[in-house]
Amino acid sequence: MIDILSAALLLTGAFFFMAGTLGLLRFPDIYCRLHALTKADNLGLGFVAVGLALQASSWSARLQLLLTWLLVLVAAATVAHLLARSALREGIEPVRMLADRAHGDPDDAA
Amino acid sequence: MGIPMTPLEWGLDATVALLLVGLAGRILFTRDLFEATVLFIAFGLTLSLAWVRLGAANVALAEAALGAGVTGALFLTAFHRLARRGLAHPLDRQRYRADELHDRSSRGRADRGDDPKPALLDVGILHGPLWLRASMALAGLAVTGGIAARLLTLADRPPSLPILVEAHLAETGVSNPVTAVLLNFRAYDTLLEVAVLVVAMIAVGSLDRGSRAFVRDPEELEEDPVLDALSRLVVPLAGVAAVYLVWVGSHGPGGAFQAGALLAGAGVLLVAAGLMGPVTEGAAPIRALAVMGLAIFIAVGAGSMPWTGSFLAYPPGTEYGLILLVEAVLALSIAVVLIELFVDVPAVPHVDPALAKVDPTGDPLGRRISPDGAVIRNPDEER
Amino acid sequence: MTPLTLYALAGAGIFVLGLVGTLGRGHLFWKVLGVNFMGSGAFLILMAASPRLPGGEADPVPQAMVLTGIVVAVSATALALGMALRVAVRTGRPYLSEDLPTKTPEPVEESDVESSPDRPPKDRAGGEESTAH
Numbered sequence: 001m002i003d004i005l006s007a008a009l010l011l012t013g014a015f016f017f018m019a020g021t022l023g024l025l026r027f028p029d030i031y032c033r034l035h036a037l038t039k040a041d042n043l044g045l046g047f048v049a050v051g052l053a054l055q056a057s058s059w060s061a062r063l064q065l066l067l068t069w070l071l072v073l074v075a076a077a078t079v080a081h082l083l084a085r086s087a088l089r090e091g092i093e094p095v096r097m098l099a100d101r102a103h104g105d106p107d108d109a110a
Numbered sequence: 111m112g113i114p115m116t117p118l119e120w121g122l123d124a125t126v127a128l129l130l131v132g133l134a135g136r137i138l139f140t141r142d143l144f145e146a147t148v149l150f151i152a153f154g155l156t157l158s159l160a161w162v163r164l165g166a167a168n169v170a171l172a173e174a175a176l177g178a179g180v181t182g183a184l185f186l187t188a189f190h191r192l193a194r195r196g197l198a199h200p201l202d203r204q205r206y207r208a209d210e211l212h213d214r215s216s217r218g219r220a221d222r223g224d225d226p227k228p229a230l231l232d233v234g235i236l237h238g239p240l241w242l243r244a245s246m247a248l249a250g251l252a253v254t255g256g257i258a259a260r261l262l263t264l265a266d267r268p269p270s271l272p273i274l275v276e277a278h279l280a281e282t283g284v285s286n287p288v289t290a291v292l293l294n295f296r297a298y299d300t301l302l303e304v305a306v307l308v309v310a311m312i313a314v315g316s317l318d319r320g321s322r323a324f325v326r327d328p329e330e331l332e333e334d335p336v337l338d339a340l341s342r343l344v345v346p347l348a349g350v351a352a353v354y355l356v357w358v359g360s361h362g363p364g365g366a367f368q369a370g371a372l373l374a375g376a377g378v379l380l381v382a383a384g385l386m387g388p389v390t391e392g393a394a395p396i397r398a399l400a401v402m403g404l405a406i407f408i409a410v411g412a413g414s415m416p417w418t419g420s421f422l423a424y425p426p427g428t429e430y431g432l433i434l435l436v437e438a439v440l441a442l443s444i445a446v447v448l449i450e451l452f453v454d455v456p457a458v459p460h461v462d463p464a465l466a467k468v469d470p471t472g473d474p475l476g477r478r479i480s481p482d483g484a485v486i487r488n489p490d491e492e493r
Numbered sequence: 494m495t496p497l498t499l500y501a502l503a504g505a506g507i508f509v510l511g512l513v514g515t516l517g518r519g520h521l522f523w524k525v526l527g528v529n530f531m532g533s534g535a536f537l538i539l540m541a542a543s544p545r546l547p548g549g550e551a552d553p554v555p556q557a558m559v560l561t562g563i564v565v566a567v568s569a570t571a572l573a574l575g576m577a578l579r580v581a582v583r584t585g586r587p588y589l590s591e592d593l594p595t596k597t598p599e600p601v602e603e604s605d606v607e608s609s610p611d612r613p614p615k616d617r618a619g620g621e622e623s624t625a626h
Contacts, residue, residue: 071347078340085334123496127503130537134507134530138514143522150526157533160500164540165551169559176567181529184567188522188574197581201520233588234519246517250509257505261498261542269544271554287553288560296557303561310568314575367560444564451571456578 002054009051016044029095030087038080042073126160141201141232143192147185154178167363168288171355175371180448183378187456201232283429284360292365293433297422301411304404304440311400311447314454334383341383348376352445356437360430366403366437370444377449396446403443407436501541508534519588521577525570532566 023036049069053062133153137146154177161170192198235242275287275295282290292300352369359365380386410432411422418425424432511530514523536559543552581587 071344074340074343078336081336082334120496123499127499130503131506131510134510134533138510138518138523138527138530143520146523146526150529153533157537160503160537161540163496164500165545165549166540166556166559168556169536169540169551169563172560172563176563177533181567181570184571184574185522185526188578191578192522192581192587195582195585197585197587230587232519234517236513236517237519243517246513250513253512254505254509257508257538258502261501261505261538264542267544269546269552272544272546272552275553288556291553291557292560296554299558300561303565306565307568310572313572317575317579365560367564371564448567451568455571455575 006051006054009047009054013044013047013051016040016047020044030092031084031094034080034084038076042076045069045072123163126156126163129156130160139236143189143198143200147182147189150185151178151182154182168286168365168368171363171368172371175368175375176448179375180371180378180452183382183452184455187452191456197230199230201230281426281429283424283433286359286361286363286365288363289359289365289433289437292367293436294424294429297407297411301404301407301422304407304443307444307447308401308404311450311454314451317454337383338385341379341385345376345380348372352376352441356434356441359437360434366440367444369437369441370448373441373445374448374452377445378452381449381453396450399446400443400450403436403440406439410436497541497545499541501538504534504537504539504541506534507531507537510534521580521587521589522574525573525577528573529566529570532562536562 017040020037020040023040024033027033027036046069049065053065056062056065130153133149133156137149137153140146140149154173157177158170158174161167161173189198235246237243272287275291278295279285279287279290282294284290284294352373355364355369355372356366357364359368377386410424414423414425414428414432415421508531511527511532511534514527514530516527518524518527539555540551540559543555545551577587580589584590
């Protein structure tokens with residue numbers, strides 16, 4: 001029973017990793033890609049961590065898994081923030097803004 | 111490991127191995143330095159995964175922190191330096207004849223008006239004549255084939271060295287065989303490797319005597335509360351983990367090199383976030399910390415000679431304490447040396463084009479040198 | 494073929510790729526990268542070709558050697574990168590002058606080489622006078 005639950009959680013995690021990677025490859029600009037990658041991968045890692053915690057032999061191992069996940073959450077959020085900020089500073093415009101400007105919508109483009 | 115396992119595990123190993131070779135090929139043959147740098151970090155992390163699969167957790171720890179972390183940071187900062195001087199855009203795709211190439215490299219394509227950047231040419235044997243490239247490819251294939259043939263015919267020997275290690279493990283004072291090899295059986299090796307680290311730091315520090323620059327210019331560094339918060343959270347955790355790694359190294363995966371690598375990673379984060387520094391090469395406490403590991407190692411090795419009769423042998427009964435002492439100091443020194451390397455490597459003095467024109471035949475940096483040997487930074491100061 | 498052999502073969506491939514990159518690329522950063530790959534390939538072979546212990550753990554002796562090898566490789570990389578960076582900044586070219594193809598000297602053309610001002614002319618002269626290949 002636990003094995004099945006754990007396998008289901010791991011597969012769900014893998015699905016979110018796939019989705020994140022798909023977003024990285026298919027989304028139009030760096031901001032969307034960061035969004036897809038950070039959000040989906042953090043969730044995916046959470047599922048993997050829970051799935052592994054079910055298999056873990058001790059509570060200390062489960063705690064380590066939890067701490068690892070939290071640390072990755074914080075690091076990924078910071079890295080995404082830094083990447084997006086330096087992209088903005090380099091003058092890369094979000095794709096929505098470009099599209100709005102192309103359609104002559106002065107409110108959004110401003 | 112060693113025996114073929116489930117197809118799933120075999121598939122995982124095959125994927126990791128193929129990924130390693132593919133990444134190496136892509137990195138070495140791309141023309142985009144930034145791509146190469148980022149993929150190099152990915153290669154380091156994949157290699158770390160390979161070490162885990164090979165049953166070498168000790169090595170995997172060091173590879174992730176050093177091979178991917180510190181080396182990656184070194185390449186990234188060096189790339190950043192090149193980029194600021196306009197020398198890091200992707201290499202020119204075209205393959206030139208020698209005459210044409212020479213014209214372009216000296217004149218730059220900027221003069222022709224078709225490219226704002228000066229041409230950065232892709233040169234070397236790989237862009238030489240066809241026969242040269244072909245023979246290089248053939249030679250490479252031959253060497254690979256030779257190594258592969260030898261590896262495939264390697265007889266399945268029973269392990270011999272590990273049995274020796276196992277047999278004498280009880281005498282070493284530690285129960286992690288890797289630590290026993292590093293600090294007891296082959297302590298001579300380890301001592302000299304730490305010496306190599308210190309020498310490398312001195313060499314890098316002397317590349318630009320008198321022009322120590324901090325890796326991040328203050329005006330370039332902006333307040334970033336998010337990065338600050340991450341550093342303040344991660345660095346103390348890394349400190350705790352490093353202490354744990356030194357302690358656990360006596361009976362499990364861990365030890366001075368892994369702990370030093372982890373501390374160095376934390377230090378690199380601090381330097382990159384602008385929270386530590388400016389770190390100067392001339393600072394005496396830094397230099398003292400950097401050589402302390404080597405000094406204590408030698409002192410312990412020489413100090414116990416009256417009891418043991420040979421260099422680097424620990425008197426019976428004191429092994430555990432002495433190894434732990436040496437490991438703790440080594441971890442600190444390794445971290446300081448690696449951070450110092452990270453700070454010093456990109457510290458290239460700014461070459462002012464105006465000054466280079468003033469005195470092109472003098473100092474290679476184009477600086478003016480006054481009669482008393484001081485560098486004149488601003489030509490107007492002279493008057 | 495066992496996974497061990499697989500990794501050893503990958504190590505051989507990475508070593509040779511690194512060798513080709515070191516010898517074949519002119520850009521100094523790729524030369525440093527190439528030497529790094531040669532090291533990684535050698536480490537992989539060393540580790541994968543050593544026999545396993547009964548528990549699947551790798552032989553501690555090559556583990557210790559690779560561990561210190563990684564640390565030494567980082568320090569050597571730092572030194573090489575520091576020197577490559579200084580060559581690039583001071584000559585305006587991230588290559589060694591031997592890697593630039595030489596052409597038969599034409600003194601008339603030598604005078605109009607003043608396009609990138611941050612490079613002292615004397616370095617460029619050094620690059621052009623060298624006879625490589």
